[in-house]
Amino acid sequence: MGRAGLDAHLPRVRTPVFISPRPGKDPASTLAFLMAIGHDSSPFRIGRRLEPGRASNHSGWRVMCGIVGLYLKNEALQPRIGELVTPMLDRMGDRGPDSAGLAIYRDEVPADSIKLTLRRLSDELDWSDVDTALTKRFAGDVPLRENGSYAVVVVTGTEQAVVDYLAEAYPSVRIMSAGRKIEIFKEAGRPEAISKKFGFDGLYGSHAIGHTRMATESAVTTDGSHPFSTGMDLCLVHNGSLSNYFALRENLQRQGIEFRTENDSEVAAGYLMWRMREGDSLRAALESALADLDGFYTFAIGTANGFAVLRDPIACKPAVMVETDDYVAMASEYRSLADLPGIEAAQQWEPEPGLVYSWGDD
Amino acid sequence: MSADSVRALNQRLHDLTEASADSTWRIAQPRGAHAIACGMRVAADIVIDGHAGYYCAGMNQLARITVNGNVGVGVAENMMSGVVRVKGQASQSAGATAHGGLLVIEGDAAARCGISLKGGNIVVGGSAGHMTGFLSQAGNIVICGDAREALGDSLYETHIYVRGRAEGLGADCMEKDLRDEHREDLAGLLEQAEIDADPATFRRYGSARTLYTYKADNAEVAAQ
Incomplete structure (x- = not known):
């Protein structure tokens, strides 16, 4: 059909027709979806307005953060993990200029x-x-x-x-x-400055999880920064936003899980801690999370010996993974990974929506 | 190429004229940088050797852009004309809102490929992620592999062709007959895309047209 034919079918209203009631679909959920993916099709301007010069997508509206994870398979690389993961973290500074943090696993x-x-x-x-x-x-x-x-x-x-x-x-x-094994360093401020201040590039260790934050759900403070840890050796970083975390937090508090902030991502960390305390493996805990957490997320999770990645079933939040004989690495964007050794020959993929990827701690 | 030279690189490409665009431009070591070769307006040949970041070849007019690698979110978004060919895989929202031109992804495309497509053609050599063709309005989407769930959700008049299995159809998307004229269109698209596949092995999907028909019941909501 030509364009003239198409136009004849479209109603002459400025408001896009897809917000009309749709059988079996809540218009609000369509809106939430379009907002979350930051797509230009959405005429709605809800969410955080970015200041000029701040990281933004093409429409200037988006909930953004940067996450990175590096899990070494080759022990010989352990003395160099800081040198490898710091540029990964710093390059995600554009996605999260408010604060940054790194969890490192070492010296058991x-x-x-x-x-x-x-x-x-x-x-x-x-x-x-x-x-x-x-x-x-x-x-x-x-x-x-x-x-x-x-x-x-x-x-x-x-x-x-x-x-x-x-x-x-x-x-x-x-x-x-x-x-x-875990150590966490995090603070509000520009990620590059925080990396430098703590000397992330000089760290050794077996695996590391990092985050650069663009705050949406709670204040820009060190406490509100990632990674979040709610129990022994577990940490979580999150890009996205959860919508049912108030109810979840209340339920988890009844189970004895303690929270330090008003942050949604801390609730996700607390949820995993609770599942693992109840006997779940990291993989099983994440599979339960798929059913119980509502919202948009890409998570990277570290445990004493394990590393995992999970995207929500709608997969609005980006993630790229690479694997070689020496390491597994993930980041919000490929440019974070571009200088890893052997990257040209690495297996590279985007994690499938709603599928748990885990190493070392099944 | 260093990350902060994208603006300078794109400026050089924008300075090309019809007369000076006759040679091939190669971009080495893109290292996942965003917005490479956006906004081209002349029929230049551009080759990107490596993985590109978000919005690569966005808003393209006339240029023939080849990526020897993978691309991030929104490759060839809002393309008007020309050809964009990705030798590897493409992330989400490939070819979003494209009005014209041809986007070929030789590998797989992730979720929401061809979202809000307005007239361009997309040929995916591999499989396509969930909600491919979401809200798409015109043009064609050809998937030589499988399509994940909610294919063609809320689509208008885009024609979707799938050779493999469609995991599930989105709201208002239905399978339709593959008639001779569709086989002909499909053969032409596959030929342009340089992908060897028999048009007769595809299934066609399109809009059931129950959602976008303007009903009096919806008038108040639509006018708000």
């Missing part, structure tokens, strides 16, 4: 010990005081490792005992992660 501590990443809310606090007090209260051979407002400490004892002690003795210290 014995089963009777726990490794904590701590953040001080006031620069007046001296980390060496905290170190002395923790060593006195809990045995621990490994000295506290300081990194600006952050410190990594290893103590003998249970997580709860340390949490209770710190809350009492050092209320201005926040626990950012707890586990046997």
Whole structure:
């Protein structure tokens, strides 16, 4: 049919006809969909207006963040993981200029010990005081490792005992992660500056998960930054937005999962923690998430030995994955991965919607 | 090519005239940069050696653009004319809102291929993701492999041809007879796309025309 013929069929109204009631379809869901994919077909301007000069898509409206993950299969690359993952993270700065963070997995501590990443809310606090007090209260051979407002400490004892002690003795210290391998560093600010400040490029480790944030669901603060960790060695980064997280959070709180922020992504992390506490593998927990989480998401998830990626069934949020004999890597966009070694010959694909991809921790 | 030279690169391409466009332009090491070779207005031959990022060859007029690699979101979006050929895979929304021209994806296309297509032609050598042809209005979408669920959701008058299996049809999309004139159209498209496939092995899908017909019941909603 020619264009004239087509035009004759189209009603002469400015508002696109697809918002007319559609059998079995809620017009609002079509709108939400079009908003989420940031498509120009949508005449509706709901969502966050981007300031001039900020990262935007062609229509200037989009919920955006950048996520990256690097899981090494070849141990020989472990000393270089920081050098490999930092450019990946920095290049996603355009997608998330508000804050950035990285979770790194390394230096596993014995089963009777726990490794904590701590953040001080006031620069007046001296980390060496905290170190002395923790060593006195809990045995621990490994000295506290300081990194600006952050410190990594290893103590003998249970997580709860340390949490209770710190809350009492050092209320201005926040626990950012707890586990046997995980360390998390995150802060509000430009991603490149944060990478530099923490020295991400010098890190070694087995796998790393990173995030650059364009805030939508909660304030631009360090607490609202990713990765989110809600339990031992688990962390999650998220590009997207969840719509049923209020109800989910209430249910999870009843299950004893604690939340520190108003953020939707923290609820997703808490959900996975709950499933795994109930005995699910990471893969099984993510398969349950497909049924229980409502919204738009691409997740990258780290556990002590595992790495996983999941996109929601509508798959509005981008993700690219590559795999070689040496590593598995994922990022929101290919340009983040462009300088990885052997990338030209790597197997490359976009994760299928609603399909769990996992390595190391089935 | 470094990431911050896309603007300079595109400016050089935009400065081409009909007379100076007779040689082939090669773009090396695109490294996934966005918006490469957007807004061409002359019949130049452009070859991109490597993977390109979002909106590659967007708004193309007349140019023949080949990508020896994969492309990100929205390749050849709003193309008006010319030919864009992707040797690898294409991400979401390939050929979105294209008014004319031919987009060939030799590998697979991800979700929403040909979303809101307004008259261009898209030929996918492999399979296409979910909601391919969503809201598409005119032109043709040819899928030599399979189509994922919700094919042709809410489409208007685009013709969709699928050789493999359509996992599911979207709202108001239905299978239709593949008549001689369709076989002829399809043969022409496959020939232009340089893809060897027998037109008789395809199924045709189109609009059942129950959604976009302007009904008095919908008048108030549509006028808001």
